[in-house]
Amino acid sequence: MIRPELAETLQAIAESVLPQAGLPLIVLDAFVDLPLEVSSATEDGELRFFARPPHTRWKAGFLPATHLSRLHVGLMEG
Secondary structure, X not given: OOOOEHHHHHHHHHHOOOOOOOOOOXXXXXXXXXXXXXXXXXXXXXXXXXXXXXXOOOOOOOOOOOEEEEEEEEOOOO
């Protein structure tokens, strides 16, 4: 079972809202609500967090718990 790190998952979610190459579209702001299976483990003495979308949309008592994640990506003034 592949367990991508939380940072990799968040990067993939943020990149998923980018327009396809060659389209005259600019994304300034995006809100994404997505259920994620989140877990943590200690590897090489470091605490690591893992997250991925659930492998099924069906809820059952034996599946890992999912957490509703909210990601807001946008430009900052600065």
